[in-house]
Amino acid sequence: MFYYALFIALTLFTVVLHSKPATFRANQPKPCCVPNQFSALITTSTAAEVPNAETVATYSVFNFSYDLTRGLVGAKGISYSIIDQKESNLWIIENVAENQTYIIDLNSKKCIKESSSIGLFHCIPESATYLYSSMHGFDNNQFKGDTWYVEDNNAVSFVTVSDDGNCIPVSTNTFISNPHAVNSATITNYVPKINDPSIFDIPEECKNIV
Numbered sequence: 001m002f003y004y005a006l007f008i009a010l011t012l013f014t015v016v017l018h019s020k021p022a023t024f025r026a027n028q029p030k031p032c033c034v035p036n037q038f039s040a041l042i043t044t045s046t047a048a049e050v051p052n053a054e055t056v057a058t059y060s061v062f063n064f065s066y067d068l069t070r071g072l073v074g075a076k077g078i079s080y081s082i083i084d085q086k087e088s089n090l091w092i093i094e095n096v097a098e099n100q101t102y103i104i105d106l107n108s109k110k111c112i113k114e115s116s117s118i119g120l121f122h123c124i125p126e127s128a129t130y131l132y133s134s135m136h137g138f139d140n141n142q143f144k145g146d147t148w149y150v151e152d153n154n155a156v157s158f159v160t161v162s163d164d165g166n167c168i169p170v171s172t173n174t175f176i177s178n179p180h181a182v183n184s185a186t187i188t189n190y191v192p193k194i195n196d197p198s199i200f201d202i203p204e205e206c207k208n209i210v
């Protein structure tokens with residue numbers, strides 16, 4: 001069940017798109033779509049009450065790549081469990097088109113295959129509510145971020161994206177009702193490309209499992 005938390009750890013991408021008529025005020029930013037391809041470092045904190053299992057609390061740092069055109073998400077990094085104080089080196093590959101997620105423990109070389117995927121977050125939905133803007137960085141290297149409130153049946157999220165025309169994801173805070181979970185994610189080291197395409201290549205240890 002520990003792995004369940006990893007899904008939640010990547011809930012940055014779970015925001016379900018709902019459409020409600022948009023009522024924009026004149027001075028408010030327009031909902032935008034994040035780039036089709038990027039890599040970044042994602043730092044997340046997650047706490048979750050997993051049904052019939054113990055509570056999960058993790059802090060994770062992942063090199064992360066996102067390719068909307070191919071429907072792929074890849075993440076490789078470290079997840080630290082606060083409760084049992086264990087660190088795991090993990091590699092997660094999600095194929096959204098095939099609805100498959102592979103989770104590889106890089107220490108034990110064990111692969112787990114799940115027939116589900118959390119999907120790709122692409123756009124701030126039209127139904128989102130603009131909350132506020134803030135400046136990120138310092139001195140002459142600043143950019144504006146817009147924070148949106150996004151709601152769906154099972155979760156509410158506060159999502160911040162850059163307001164520089166690129167819609168670069170900056171951070172998310174998500175509250176999920178079923179199962180109970182909270183997740184925050186911060187995105188740094190953003191580059192508008194796939195740093196290492198092999199992050200999407202299903203490794204040998206995943207090939208013979210059902």
Ligand SMILES: *[C@@H]1O[C@H](CO)[C@@H](O)[C@H](O)[C@H]1NC(C)=O
Nearest residue numbers: 041061062063064076077078
């Ligand atoms: C992310 O990738 C960089 C470059 O390959 C590497 O130096 C760094 O250790 C990686 N970070 C994590 C958390 O795996």
Ligand SMILES: *[C@@H]1O[C@H](CO)[C@@H](O)[C@H](O)[C@H]1NC(C)=O
Nearest residue numbers: 096098099100115116117119
């Ligand atoms: C992915 O598979 C799971 C389990 O079979 C299923 O519940 C879910 O609806 C599927 N999702 C999509 C997007 O096909």
